[in-house]
Amino acid sequence: MLPSENFPPVIFLLGPTASGKSQIALDIAENFPVEIISVDSAQVYRYMDIGTAKPEPETLVRTPHHLINLIDPDQSYSAAKFRQDALKIMNEICQRNKIPLLVGGTMLYFRALQDGLSVLPPANKELRQGLEEMAKKVGWPVMHHKLSEIDKETAIRIKPTDSQRIQRALEVCYLTKQPMSSILQSRHQADFPFQVIRIALLPSDRSELHQRIAKRFETMLNRGLIDEVQLIRQQFPDLNIESPSMRCVGYRQACLYLDNVIDNKALLDMGIAATRQLAKRQLTWLRNMRTTDKLFEFDCLETNLTIKINNLLNSTIPAHLSLT
Structure with a gap:
């Protein structure tokens, strides 16, 4: 159920890895007065660019993204901190008479943002x-x-x-x-004064998504993922395979390769398999979300996806925030 229509609109763009969320977000930004907020637990790390599929620097200059490059790889970030940061930025965007567009695949962050977090005791x-x-x-x-x-x-x-x-x-x-x-x-229902438009990019053919995932990981390796991880480990020598940043998909496998635990073929196979598992978990989250939230679902494999999503947004968001 959507909050009161008196609340400002916010767009959630959700989907599994390799579903094309980043490009769709840029397309939306070309046509609507939005500001993009990254919902990605890996893109918060500086220097981790290739393996997290961050937008290119020139893209970030043209279309700035919030909550990217916040901390070093030897630091930690939490869902609670994300909620705090995201709410602050969302309110600032609304004050500028624009629409927050939250894009990413870290489903826990979306849930924490909307519903809050359970009160767990601090570390002892x-x-x-x-x-x-x-x-x-x-x-x-x-x-x-x-x-x-x-x-x-x-x-x-x-x-x-x-x-x-x-x-x-x-x-x-x-x-x-x-x-x-x-x-x-016993999660506490948090205050979330926004009218949410949830757009879910889902594959009609899981095998085609798997092909995209394989190509995506191969491209990351060709672009220099191993060199990127090697430089990060040199700059932050206390990092190990259990560090939160190095547990990210792709980085963990690259660490194993650099430590001579696996070879080239295993690196590729394990990286693709880990990314598939991530996508599977993301799709499970989305299926569960259907039971509690209204989702506008689109086939991420369609060629005219941007047009359909633009049509939805034109008919959903307030008139004064329509196409610029």
């Missing part, structure tokens, strides 16, 4: 150190099993080797004396 240094010491003795798969005994729902969503998320889930369980999944289900 002593408890984390204790969990790390225990993991050194028994291994993270055993720690994952411990998590499954007290919070099965959360454990199902986390890989047995995902040390960061296992540690956080156990930490929350021990601090609150209840499963993290229960806390997340």
